[in-house]
Amino acid sequence: VEYMLVSFDHENKKVQLVLNGEDVLETLQEKGERTNPNHPTLWRPEYGSYMIEGTPGQPYGGTMSEFNTVEDNMRKRREEATSVLEENQALCTITSFPRLGCPGFTLPVYKPNPVEGGASKSLFFPDEAINKHPRFSTLTRNIRHRRGEKVVINVPIFKDKNTPAPFIETFEDDEAARAAKPDHIYMDAMGFGMGNCCLQVTFQACSISEASYLYDQLATICPIVMALSAASPFYRGYVSDIDCRWGVISASVDDRTREERGLEPLKSSSYRISKSRYDSIDSYLSKCGEKYNDIDLTIDRGIYEQLVQNGIDHLLAQHVAHLFIRDPLTLFQEKIDLDDANESDHFENIQSTNWQTMRFKPPPPNSDIGWRVEFRPMEVQLTDFENSAYVVFVVLLTRVILSYKLDFLIPLSKVDENMKVAQKRDAVLQGMFYFRKDICKGGSAVVDGCGKARGGSEPALEEYTLMSIDTIINGKEGVFPGLIPILNSYLENMEVDVDTRCSIMNYLKLIKKRASGELMTVARWMREFIANHPDYKQDSVITDEMNYSLILKCNQIANELCECPELLGSGSAFRRVRYSGSKTDSSS
Known part of the structure; x- marks a missing residue:
């Protein structure tokens, strides 16, 4: 789980991102894993100096009762991090900060540095908001250098009643003036x-083949769950016409040159590359997925x-050879000369900067x-x-x-087409997604409505059709x-204690109601x-005070200081133990 650190100025009705993530992280690690190697949480740095990441100290086990520990683990993480914050600060799980990149969005306030010497040269985002660890500023600088220009992000603006038509921002900066599109929110x-x-x-x-199978099956679920979890409609102080961050983050790390993007003939670059290094997967890895690999794969x-000659399966070999069309983005001097038989840093250098919907992770050397x-x-x-709820839903699905x-x-x-649809406004209710009609290859009798899978070597058109998320999640007769x-059918056949069953049912109820539209995303x-x-003012603009009201409300909901039936439902089915996990005055 990734978190943002915010500070509320109740008097001036303003909320800012606090740039002390490194200090908070140091305190949490010192109190946690450095003192106790078995501490229940591992705290890690994230890109923003206002961000931290928390993961369980140990993996969850394989028994059904483990599902009943996930929420408690997340609560403890939130409480632990909140306990080291200052007064009027809070730990927020929001996907995108609505006024990220607006003047004065950080605490302390820094101005962006668009001239030479800065890591991002952004007109909006100060380098001080980047984590101080050299990895992050180096990534930022090298993506820009490799691309040959600043990254370009254009997000369609939501056209409200009083939104200027066309919506056009004017920039004195020539690069921005060329890159910004009409009716779009420009970011750089x-x-x-x-x-x-x-x-x-x-x-x-349990094995490489099971991992390949899961990788492929879940890849088709990615756009569905992304639309179901949509949580980021605002960018740079404006209301956008998208609900998910995916395309924004994809463009934000797109280091392809003009040649690689197909805008100029290939001279200096080796390949035409169809996607950013942050995007959906480009090939299935299992034998049953091979016939569905219909995307041209640059390798x-x-x-x-080299991989095939050394006995690596053709599908995995092409997957790795595709990852390695990318250049390394950072390399630390002490990591240049390594024993690759005992260390995987050289592989991970490329693997970890190919950010895709799914990641296939080989075992680290000398590890269990x-x-x-x-x-x-x-x-x-x-x-x-x-x-x-979302974690339990996906794990149960596996x-x-x-x-x-x-x-x-x-x-x-x-699947790529589904990814585009999934990011659109209200895709969970309005979008139609390609999905397989008959999902029971073996004709499993346990699942109602499943028949035998068709044979044949080529995917037939009738194998899949367009469905709504409500149909995919909740089903539709015939x-x-x-x-x-x-999932319910599976649970009925499992021995599950009453508490765990009750928790799982509450989680699935949330997913079910989000899919049907009964609850909002x-x-x-x-x-x-x-x-x-x-x-x-119905003009697609989010002011400081509106942002303050929104984030304060989000924080109250997160810490169970107020009800939000539109989002969570009402009554005991969606409530657990109340606790106050915020250092901010909730009465404001």
């Missing part, structure tokens, strides 16, 4: 993407042949950690309850995929059984909050 720095927060889950598989041919798969598209939610041998595979080009009914709730704010 890595911080606008990597300075957002997300929720990620890593699973350990480093020499690396591919196995093959892992990371699920990366989710937006972070306001509360520990919601974040736990159990069901493996137990029932489910098959969600569709052509990868259709069309699709629904993921939640399948965080993005929809935030939009309605701003639209109904007395200061909002």
Whole structure:
């Protein structure tokens, strides 16, 4: 879970991002893992100097009762980090800070430095908001240098009643004037993407083949869960027409040259590269996924042949050879000469800067950690309850995929199309997504509505169709059984204690109701909050005071100091023990 540190100025009705993440991190690590190696939380740095990341100290186990510990673990993380904050500061799980890049958005206040010498040269985002660890500023500088210009992010503006038509911002900076599009919110720095927060889950598989299978199956689920978790409708003080951060973060680290982007003939560059290094996956890894690999894959041919000659499976070899068309973005001098038989830093240097919807993680050398798969598209939610619900939903889905041998595979080009739809405003209700109709390859009798899978070597058009998220999640008679009914069927066949079953049912109820529209996504709730704010002029502008009201409300909801039935439902089904986990005056 990634967190933002904010400070409330109740008198002036302003909220700012606090640039003391490094100090908070140092305190938490000193009190935690350095004192006790078995501490329940590991705290790690993140891109923004106003951000920290918390992960469980140990992996969760494989029993059903473990599902009942996730929320408690997240609560303890929040309480632990909140306990070291100063008065009027809070730890927020918000995906994007609405006024990121607006004048005075940081505490202390710094001005951006767009002239030579700065890491990002941004017109909006000061370098002081980047984590002080050299990795982060080096990444920022090198992406810009490699690209040959600043990164360009253009997000469509939400056209409200009084939004200027066309909406055009004027910039004295020539590069910005060329890059900014009409009717779009323009941003120019890595911080606008990597300075957002997300929720990620890593699973350990029992073998390389199981990990490949899970990687492929979950890749098709990524856009669905991303739309379900949509939580980022605001950028640089404006209301946008998207609900998810994915395209923003993808553009924020796009280091491709003009040649690689196909804008100029290839001369200095080796390849045309169709995507940013932060994007959806480009190839399935399992044998059953091979026939659905319909995206042209750019690979480093020499690396591919070296891997195949050394006995690496063709699909995994092309996956790695595709990752390695990218250059290293940072390299520390002490890491140049390493024993690759005992250290994986050279591989991880490339692997960890290919940020995709799924990540396939080989075991580290000399470790008892196995093959892992990371699920990366989710937006972070306001509360520990919601974040736990999404984690439990995805983990349960992995159990069901493996137990029932489910098959969600569709052509990868259709998954890419789903990724584009998933980011749009209200995609959870309005979007239609390609999804496989018959997910039971083996004709499992356990799941109602599943039939035998078709044979044949080519994916047939009738294998998949366009469905709403409500149909995919909750099912529709004669069309699709629904993921939640399948999970319920699985749970009925498992021995689960009453407490755990009750918790899981509450989590699944949240997912079910978000999919049907009975409960709002965080993005929809935030939009309605701003639209109904007395200061909002229906012009797509979010003022300091509106931002203060929104983040204060988010903080109260996160710390269970107020109800929010539109987001969480009402009554005991969605409530757990109340606690006060904030250092800010909630009565304001």
